[in-house]
Amino acid sequence: MSGEAIEYDAGHITVLEGRHAIRKRPGMYVGSTGERGLRQLVFDVAERAVNEVLAGTASRVDITFLADGGVRVADDGPGVPVEAAGHTGGPGLETLLTRPLTGPDTSGRHGLTSGLFDVGPCVTTALSSRLTAEVRREGTRWVQEYVRGAALAPPTAMGPASGSGTALTFWPDADIFETTEFVFGVFEERFRELAFLNRDLDVSLTDERPPGGPRSVRFRFPDGVREFVAYLDREAGRAGTAGTAGRAPHPDVIAFERDTPAATVDVALRWSDSREERVRGFANSWPAFEGSTHLLGFRDGLVGAVNAYARGRGLLAAADADLSADRIGEGLTAVVSVKLDRPEFLGATRGLLGNAAVLLCVTEVVQEHLGRWFEERPEQAGAIVGRFL
Template identity: 35%
Template sequence: MASTYDADQIQVLEGLEAVRKRPGMYIGSTGPKGLHHLVYEVVDNSIDEALAGFCTHIEVDINPDGSISVTDDGRGIPTGIHSKTGKSALETVMTVLHAGGKFGGDGSGYKVSGGLHGVGVSVVNALSKLVEVTVWRDKKVYVQRYERGKPQGQLAAEPNKQDPKRTGTSVHFVPDETIFTETTVFEYEILAKRLKELAYLNAGIKITFSDNRGEEVRQDIFCYEGGIKEYVEYMNREKDALHQDIIYVNKEKKGVTVEVALQWCIDAYSDNLLGFANNIRTIDGGTHLEGLKTVLTRTMNTFARKRNKIKENESNLGGENIREGLTGVVSVKVPDPEFEGQTKTKLGNTEVRGIVDSLVGEVLKDYLEFNLNVGDSIIEKALLSFKAAEAARHARELVQRKSVLESSPLPGKLSDCSSRDPEESEIFLVEGDSAGGSAKQGRDRRFQAILPLRGKIINIEKTDDSKIYKNNEIQSMITALGLGIKGDEFDPSQLRYHRIVIMTDADVDGAHIRTLILTFFFRYQRALVDQGYIYIACPPLYKLERGRNHQYCYSDRELQQRIDEFPANANYTIQRFKGLGEMMPQQLWDTTMNPETRAMKRVEIDDAAEADRIFTVLMGDRVAPRREFIETNAPKLNLDDLDI
């Protein structure tokens, strides 16, 4: 069939049409994550006003009708006529992509910015059914309304008789349900986590968050005068600190502001370093984290030699040894940030590495000189880490080799797939030989591998390196997956499977094993979780049969709903799957392993600090915090909704 391809086939999308046509390009998705991203973009504008020194209070409201209002006491978006567009600056900002005061240079309105460089608020406007902007400045109140990105009339202005000195901006918006077809309901907890994080990262800013949808208003006020120092205190509140005072850096060099807070803990065997660039969480790291790790390793080794903790003929301590038990936050504010990838998960500015190195080095060196006992304690902990690793050298030889596929024998109980392409390969970590047998028979051998694990693996949260590498089940996972050594930088090219699926029984023991495996991944190689390689399989709990028809149910509630759909006095049978080993291979394939029909949960971290704290509480040595957590949260559980 012939088709014409000429000038008439070229589409020109004007204004914000491109955003409405391809919203995922601008906010990631049109699901819940993209929906909440709208709020972050508006709040980022207010935070930028705070960074510029003009805003102290931000109010975020979920209104009774489910819409959002964000109000600040900044300077207010300019309202004068823009020379190039011939429209008010407010309308220009709201309706033109890449229009804003955040592009740097002497004429810029902001020194640094954490938003999407001018597309933020205009994208929110494009993807909202209704937006109403109110600006207080020049002793006047300015109001303009937009519907699906288009202004409804001119910018209206009237004297501000009530409070002539007031300045600021309020953005009220209703998401467009034709764009966000999955949901337009904002989750309080999701927004609260991000707003709390922003308050930690911007010391002294007050963020009032209110949910007005219920009979009673739910409200949180986030304000931390100590900034990221309080952030580290929060992350370590369930741990035993090696030193009470937090090592803190807050300096500027060549226009780059560097803020770092560090504290080592006695009862932790992993490091937890969070990186931020212009308030954006850089989960894939970047030059700011590289600079911090380099200066920590060099400075602590220099101190150790000066204190005669390391002899002349002995090698330096490795960075992973020095960072064991360290909790830290590094936050940089860069005038012209360069992020790798559109998702802004890795900072690429090469100059930041040296700036962080020099500024942190100065402060850390001075701190150690005046706190010799703290420095000695950190080095002693690092030496213990080094010795534990040396004691396990023989066990680690399997994972130290360059290529697991070429040089290292794979675990005997691993049933590998035939594919050698990690991107299309997946591995199921299953509980015991019985479930492993069903999984091996039911799988697609081309791209699905099976690794049975015997019993419950050790709890890595309270285990040192020597025990980790001597444990057979842990060693099998390290070798089969190609994980390398704990503390080394994550290398995706060595990963043998890009989907690692935890498949355990739907009972209490299965949930415990799943948690132990998640703890292993989170503490041993957290990048696996951060970068989305870890999944949880969702096997059914029941098989419901009536006549020749059958269906699988994944919870007690779903089972009851299906039964209620049957006619009165209908005959049916229920099969309860007590374990995966009870399922026939074909059943396991149809319900849990077939990519066409299965349901899987990808493990993601929305709040890194809270995730770290929860692992410490639930899996750590201290009993009292765990008991308090259980007593506080157990009454909130609805047992009918649980799958176990």
């Protein structure tokens, strides 16, 4: 090193806050400046609207991909409070769109978590070249415009409003993102998934960009994860590849749900004569990977119920080894969803649930409910268990 002294003091430190920090390091907030980060902008805005429906204060969410490259997310809830009108009862419009949500989570175990850091829609505001907020609340329509995260003026009353709700329309900043082209199919898959996992959710997606005219889809599944398993089996059948789908030894999906102190456990499963295993796990509606505590608990409960039934019916002799999880999983399609008050994810990407209490909780719920199902339907249970022997 040179003997020359290197001066470094507080004057060399630059403190970035709010939108400046987000725009300086966008990947820290949305994961990347590619397509992955682009779609996170939509999820950060849609999360608030979806939670309005799950809380019972709104009935539906409508997401529209506009022909000019913008995205509009609208709900029919009571409308976000507007500071300029003196509204209370939550963060006001400008607070919601410009400041990270660092307060306590009030959505409970049934609220949706889709952001990487749970800072709210302020990230979308900061990373959009333009954002328009429209609030219909208590008979008045309010509008506010933002450019690259900064409000151009306070919310302005634009006259009377019919109904109520909030609509946020934004255009991603092309100076930040490598692409501003949204892939509709990705959102179609994710919001279909959310509707399966949250049976009260009613969500529509409209794409106004196709040259042949707009296309729309709407998702609402009152039977929840039971319909999710049936959908996964249908999709495997459509794929038409050898061994990916098969005929079920019983036509019905086995499904059960229970609230426990540790978590709300929602499970659906069905076996077919396929050789493939398809098990999908979710924690607070977020996809979870193998090794998450609730998926480990599901396997333990599954193995316990099947082996207990096989031994109780004399299908396994005392000297026989227990049936393994791999053997029991052949041909299984299952969805395992847990919702917790305080999920503990291992890593920033939230792919691995670590709550230890959930493992035992899911094990007990699965073993009890599946064991009861076997006892109440001996013919179907025999057809299922017999194929493992």
